[in-house]
Structure formats: C-alpha cells, structure tokens
Amino acid sequence: QAFFKPIQNAAPPSSTKRHTKISVVGVGNVGMAIAQTILTQDLADELALVDAKADKLRGEMLDLQHAAAFLPRTKIQASLDYSITSGSDLCIITAGVRQNPGETRLNLLERNLALFRNIVPPLVKYSPDSILLVVSNPVDVLTYVAWKLSGFPPNRVIGSGTNLDSSRFRFLIADHLDVNAQDVQAYIVGEHGDSSVALWSSISVGGVPVLSFLKRQQIAYEKETLENIHKEVVQSAYEVINLKGYTSWAIGYSVASLARTILRDQRRVHPVSVLAKGFYEIEGGDVFLSLPAQLGRSGVLGVTNVHLTDEEAGQLKDSAKTILEVQSQLKI
Numbered sequence: 001q002a003f004f005k006p007i008q009n010a011a012p013p014s015s016t017k018r019h020t021k022i023s024v025v026g027v028g029n030v031g032m033a034i035a036q037t038i039l040t041q042d043l044a045d046e047l048a049l050v051d052a053k054a055d056k057l058r059g060e061m062l063d064l065q066h067a068a069a070f071l072p073r074t075k076i077q078a079s080l081d082y083s084i085t086s087g088s089d090l091c092i093i094t095a096g097v098r099q100n101p102g103e104t105r106l107n108l109l110e111r112n113l114a115l116f117r118n119i120v121p122p123l124v125k126y127s128p129d130s131i132l133l134v135v136s137n138p139v140d141v142l143t144y145v146a147w148k149l150s151g152f153p154p155n156r157v158i159g160s161g162t163n164l165d166s167s168r169f170r171f172l173i174a175d176h177l178d179v180n181a182q183d184v185q186a187y188i189v190g191e192h193g194d195s196s197v198a199l200w201s202s203i204s205v206g207g208v209p210v211l212s213f214l215k216r217q218q219i220a221y222e223k224e225t226l227e228n229i230h231k232e233v234v235q236s237a238y239e240v241i242n243l244k245g246y247t248s249w250a251i252g253y254s255v256a257s258l259a260r261t262i263l264r265d266q267r268r269v270h271p272v273s274v275l276a277k278g279f280y281e282i283e284g285g286d287v288f289l290s291l292p293a294q295l296g297r298s299g300v301l302g303v304t305n306v307h308l309t310d311e312e313a314g315q316l317k318d319s320a321k322t323i324l325e326v327q328s329q330l331k332i
C-alpha cells in the first residue's frame with residue numbers, strides 16, 4: 001500500500017515541467033558554494049556532484065541532503081562515476097589543482113589541462129546537449145581547452161571570466177556611492193584576474209552614465225577614484241586569499257546567477273568568457289575572453305556591440321595576444 005492514496009478519477013499530469021539537471025565537477029570551496037546557491041535558489045530539479053576524492057564527495061552530498069527540510073526538493077547525487085551526470089542541462093567545472101607557492105601560471109595551467117582531459121570527455125559523452133560553464137583557473141584558457149576537448153559549438157562553452165571581477169567592481173562602486181549594487185551597471189571585460197579591462201563608459205548608476213555625469217559636473221577626481229576602484233577589484237582578491245585562504249561566496253553567487261540566466265532563458269547580459277575572435281578586431285586565433293554577452297537556454301545568444309575607446313580595444317587585443325601565446329604552447 002503506497003504511503004499516499006490518489007484521489008478518485010485523478011487525471012495523469014498533462015505535461016511534466018521541464019526537468020532541469022545541473023552537474024558540478026569539483027566539490028571544493030568554489031564547487032560547494034555554487035552547489036548550495038543552486039539549491040537555495042531552486043535552480044535545478046537534480047544536482048549531480050563529481051570529484052576525485054570519494055570521501056569528500058560523499059560527505060558533501062550527505063551534508064547537503066541533510067538540509068532537505070529547509071530547501072526546495074532537489075535530487076542530489078554524487079559519484080566518482082560520470083554516468084551520474086547523464087542528461088545534464090548545465091555542467092559547471094570547478095575542478096582544479098592548487099597553485100603551489102612560486103608555481104608559474106603556465107605550470108598550473110598544464111596541471112589543470114591534464115585534469116580537463118579526464119573531465120570534459122565523460123561530461124560530453126553523458127550530456128552531449130549540455131552547456132559547459134568553466135570556473136577553474138586560468139579560466140579563459142581552460143574555457144578554450146574545454147571547448148576544444150568537447151567539440152561543442154562555441155555558444156555552448158562559457159567561462160565565468162570577469163563575471164566575478166565585475167560583481168566586485170559593482171560592489172565597490174555601490175559602496176563608494178552608498179547605493180544598492182543592483183542599481184550599478186559596470187562591466188569589466190577581457191582576461192580574468194590581474195589584467196582585466198574596466199569599460200568606463202559602461203558604468204551607470206540608477207540609469208545615469210557615470211562618465212558623462214562626471215564630465216558634466218567637471219568632477220575629474222572621480223575618474224581617478226574609479227581607476228582606484230578597479231585596482232581594488234584585483235587587490236581584494238589577494239586580500240581575501242590572504243585572509244581566508246580561498247574565495248567562495250562571491251564566486252558561488254556569481255556563477256549561480258549565470259546558471260539562472262541560462263536555465264531560465266533570461267536573455268540577460270553578463271561579462272563572461274566567450275569565443276572572442278572576430279569581435280573588436282580580435283584576430284590571430286581562437287581565444288576566449290570576457291565580453292558583455294547575452295545568455296539564454298542555448299548558451300551565448302550574442303555579444304553586445306559596445307563602443308570601446310582605443311585604449312580599451314588595445315588592452316583587449318594585448319590580452320588576446322598573451323593568451324594566444326600561452327595556448328600555442330599547449331598540447332590539447
């Protein structure tokens with residue numbers, strides 16, 4: 001006898017709601033922050049977790065399952081076996097090796113490339129129609145690597161890119177102006193991390209473009225303030241690492257916001273790492289860089305055609321050149 005008895009003449013469900021499944025590969029600080037935000041924001045019907053450490057994996061799965069009484073119902077699974085990712089709509093890759101003290105970025109990249117060779121093919125095998133969202137660093141090159149290994153069309157391979165950089169930028173501007181960060185539009189583009197490019201003309205607060213406001217008010221010092229705030233985006237990443245040893249909450253919320261936009265076909269514009277060749281005179285090879293991109297259920301719907309100053313365009317081209325030089329040394 002089933003626990004629940006159906007009412008008389010109940011009709012079968014006419015159409016089942018589209019079942020949404022997200023897989024997260026890497027259940028470390030970042031992966032678990034993303035996973036718990038996905039659960040809290042009810043972004044998926046099913047969440048699959050994969051890692052290389054069996055005990056860590058099972059422990060995190062059980063710990064999340066035990067929160068079920070406080071969360072929207074979500075089926076949570078975990079395994080070393082990628083078959084549990086089967087049929088995913090979105091696969092988020094946060095797996096990575098820790099950068100050793102003094103290790104060069106290129107060496108870190110080579111070690112993470114080796115991981116991706118083992119991670120991307122099974123994800124593709126079990127979810128050939130999914131969208132790949134790369135978070136692992138160096139995120140722009142590893143997004144290119146995931147694209148090459150997956151064989152997916154470029155609209156279905158996205159890197160979190162400067163989404164975190166931009167959210168920190170928005171927080172710092174909002175804090176400076178004592179306004180809600182949700183009313184601050186500001187895009188940092190290009191290479192994620194130390195060499196990102198702030199699009200000054202993209203900054204608007206409550207719909208007011210800040211640069212033209214400053215020019216009208218002849219407030220020259222504020223431009224310097226904005227430049228210092230961009231520097232603080234980078235400094236704050238190092239400050240968080242020095243204070244707590246890793247970052248998790250901001251990247252967790254920022255990646256979950258990408259997942260929501262994609263899975264709910266919100267068609268919002270986010271600064272994320274996309275195949276940038278052909279935009280803003282970026283040529284010379286297949287390179288992923290962050291640009292303001294419209295995202296929806298099929299991934300990248302398009303890239304906005306914002307006006308760039310010569311300086312901004314030059315910085316983007318320099319970043320593309322640097323990344324292409326690094327990529328040329330890889331054997332994918």
Ligand SMILES: NC(=O)c1ccc[n+]([C@@H]2O[C@H](COP(=O)([O-])OP(=O)(O)OC[C@H]3O[C@@H](n4cnc5c(N)ncnc54)[C@H](O)[C@@H]3O)[C@@H](O)[C@H]2O)c1
Binds near residue numbers: 098118246
């Ligand atoms: N793009 C961004 O804005 C951004 C921000 C923060 C962190 N990150 C990056 O995210 C990555 C993860 O950071 P973290 O703090 O969570 O690191 P972490 O060390 O806490 O977690 C990494 C996880 O990957 C797992 N892993 C290692 N090899 C694996 C494999 N072959 N298959 C599956 N899982 C494997 C490890 O077991 C570990 O659980 C790093 O590369 C970090 O630089 C990126």
Ligand SMILES: O=C1N[C@](c2ccsc2)(c2cccc(Nc3ccc(F)cc3)n2)CC(O)=C1Sc1ccccc1Cl
Binds near residue numbers: 105139233
């Ligand atoms: O908030 C972070 N934390 C990390 C981190 C998290 C766990 S261990 C290191 C971070 C923090 C500080 C520096 C740094 N450098 C770096 C190292 C290797 C790479 F491949 C890429 C970047 N990375 C990873 C990362 O990308 C970020 S965002 C970030 C980093 C540097 C400058 C600006 C931003 Cl917005």
